[in-house]
Amino acid sequence: MNLATLLSQVPRVGPVYQKRLKNLRITSVRDLLFYFPRGYEDFSNITPIVNLKEGMSFCVRGKLLEIQEARTFRKRMSLTTGLVEDKTGAVRILWFNQPYLVTSLKQGDEVYLAGKVVRDKQGIFLGNPVQEKAQNSTFELTHLGRIVPVYAETSGVSSRWLRSIIKSVLVQLEGILETLPQEILKGKNFPAPQKALWQIHFPDSIKEAENSRNRFAFEELFHILLFILSERKKIASIKAPPIPLDTAVMSRFTKKLSFQLTDSQKKAAWQVLKDLEQPRPMNRLLEGDVGSGKTVVAAMAALSVAKAGYQTVFMAPTEILSQQHFKSVGALLSPFKLTVGLLTGSSDRFISPKLPNDSIEVSRTKLLKMALEGKVNLIIGTHALIQEKVRFGNLGLVIIDEQHRFGIKQRAKLLHRSTLIPHLLSLTATPIPRTLALTVYGDLDLSLIAELPKGRKEIITKVVAPEERKQTYSFIAKEVKAGRQVFVICPRIEKTEESGALEMKTVKEEHEKLSKEIFPKLNVGMLHGKMPKTEKEEVMRKFRMGKIHILVSTSVVEVGVDIPNASVMLIEGAERFGLAQLHQFRGRVGRAEHQSYCFLLTESSSSGILSRLRALSSAKNGFELAELDLKLRGVGSFTGTKQWGVPDFAMTQLTNLKLVEEAREAAKNLLEKDIALKKYPLLKARVQELRSNLHLE
Ligand code: ADP
Ligand code: MG
Secondary structure, eight states: OOTTOBGGGSTTOOHHHHHHHHHTTOOBHHHHHTSOOSEEEEOOSOOOGGGOOTTOEEEEEEEEEEEEEEEEETTTEEEEEEEEEETTEEEEEEEESOTTHHHHOOTTOEEEEEEEEEEETTEEEEESOEEEEOOSSGGGOSSSSSEEEEOOOBTTBOHHHHHHHHHHHHHHOOOOOOOSOHHHHTTTOOOOHHHHHHHHHSOSSHHHHHHHHHHHHHHHHHHHHHHHHHHHHHHHTSOOOOOOOOHHHHHHHHHHSSSOOOHHHHHHHHHHHHHHTSSSOOEEEEEEOTTSOHHHHHHHHHHHHHHTTOEEEEEESSHHHHHHHHHHHHHHHGGGTOOEEEEOSSOEEEEOTTOTTOOEEOOHHHHHHHHHTTOOSEEEEEHHHHHHHOOOSSEEEEEEESOTTOOHHHHHHHHTTOSSOOEEEEEESSOOOHHHHHTTTOSOEEEEEOSOOTTOOOOEEEEEOGGGHHHHHHHHHHHHHTTOEEEEEOSBSSOOHHHHHTTOOBHHHHHHHIIIIIOTTSOEEEEOTTSOHHHHHHHHHHHHTTOOSEEEEOGGGSSSOOOTTEEEEEETTGGGSOHHHHHHHHTTSOOSSSOOEEEEEOOOOOHHHHHHHHHHHHOOSHHHHHHHHHHHHHHHHHHTGGGGOOOHHHHHHTTOHHHHHHHHHHHHHHHHHOTTOTTOHHHHHHHHHHHHHOOOO
16 A cells, blocks of 8 residues: 555445545545644543542543443433442443444553543543543554544544544555755754654654654745746846846936835835846736825836836736726836737737827737837736737736736746747736745745825725615715716626525626615716626726726625725625625725725624724725635635645745745755756656646746
């Protein structure tokens, strides 16, 4: 039996259990052994029977003086009684509904029993204790008399069952090869893999168990980092076009702005522009909270690149956002006579240098031709379109907005399009822990916009109960009267069979209700992903111009949309959205000097949900929220890393900065000596495996 052996070939795992385990994603011996316990119970301390007291947890060891099926009352209920004795005394035992015990345990057997001491009229007794026959050595014990593993149980797979099966598999397992190189193991005090697996499931001490887990976490991180760093090395060995920094152009740009850049923006822009000067590809993440002004920094980078004669592609996550960037970045760059193109599913346009404030419709073929011939300085569009179709004559920079899962693979795709590899600038409002930045993000350089532009007021956030709905509507009416605009977010577009049953608010119904009943005198617009593209565009245009007062929308406006005049964000069914998502919604308002509000509507009265939503009122920025989310839901859920194919136990270690740094150091050193991993065939195979399995996209 080895790690690759399938469960169907493991004795005692029949078809029923195979199916149950499959639900836990366990199909091989490897999966089974890497299903680590969620905790341990220490049954290694034996309590003398004389010391037992009511209510006490115990593990006793003694001889069974009696065991018998006592009587069966109430039809199906069975009762087994017993008496156990050690050197210090004896105590009664009662088992309910475990009639099989009389066949497995016999009078005279030496046993371990554990549970809680209870009392009846006749005094204390052991009620329904867990039992296991004593053995000659602790090693032979599985459930009691030692530290035992406790697994996350699901229906039909108990810890007790898992313990027995894992133990028998461990006994039958052939030697596992060590993949960590000797020089890395030196000074680490890690147990060999097989011993580590034993210690994780059946530890001699909790410390040994932890050390063994660390071993595998380290190994997993080490493999991931070997893969990522070797990809990065490949990229770094390719040249990127150096973009000279023209400070005169940059100061002209900043002078034309209607505002002053914040210090953080200046610093971030400086880091980006200095990076671009290098003949190797920049790999930089620009991190800044919602509304901190990342777009203008990106525009400066694009300007610099254009002035050096290269092209920039700017990818946005949604079509609405592409349109917006096209307008705003186009306007920012208009004094510099650049050609800016927009490439989306519905309309392809460009701003020609002669028409700074107006755009003209062009055919897609023409725009693509211009891109290929290097005649358009900047192309803005959604990921999908740009990745598939566009060929650039002279690509210098790729900017990715709000899509932190873009990585190595996508860049590799762009690679074959040009002899030089473009620089990469990724914009995100999602705070990424340093550990993640070092691992899954592959060693990105980080620029931080740590402040919001001056004059922004804190957004007042409130959880609104159903009975306060009316009040909220009158508040909205007042805001609109004062000249402001409002977003209303609903979880669904329209009622479908499933969503109908769940009583979810829908865009269509709310639009109907708000425009006809609640605000008949106001202009209420509607926006969702199923509308034709031209219609969507028209709605956004009207909203931007202030012709629509209230926009009822799905999450299509979640990221990036910039309507500085909007001051109210009302979210229906707020409990259906994650904290990070709600924070993004909230970021749609408070983007200018107006006092802004975020109302979280929920029908739920569950205290868990309410306290999660209230967290949003107390956490003022994305960083605080991300930390909260991390605590509430774990690493994977908040960054979307669950889909990356990194094993769960390694995932939890991604928050362990020390371990991540150690693994990174080790991977770096090894690659310096042997970039192709010629001397390490096992590691090489593993890296190959990761190349095809990790979904870093
Ligand atoms: P995000 O970082 O969320 O992408 P944007 O780049 O969309 O933010 O900027 C949000 C708004 O703030 C825009 O309307 C932008 O013009 C404005 N803005 C950006 N920088 C400043 C600044 N330094 N002072 C005032 N307003 C700014
Ligand atoms: Mg943005």
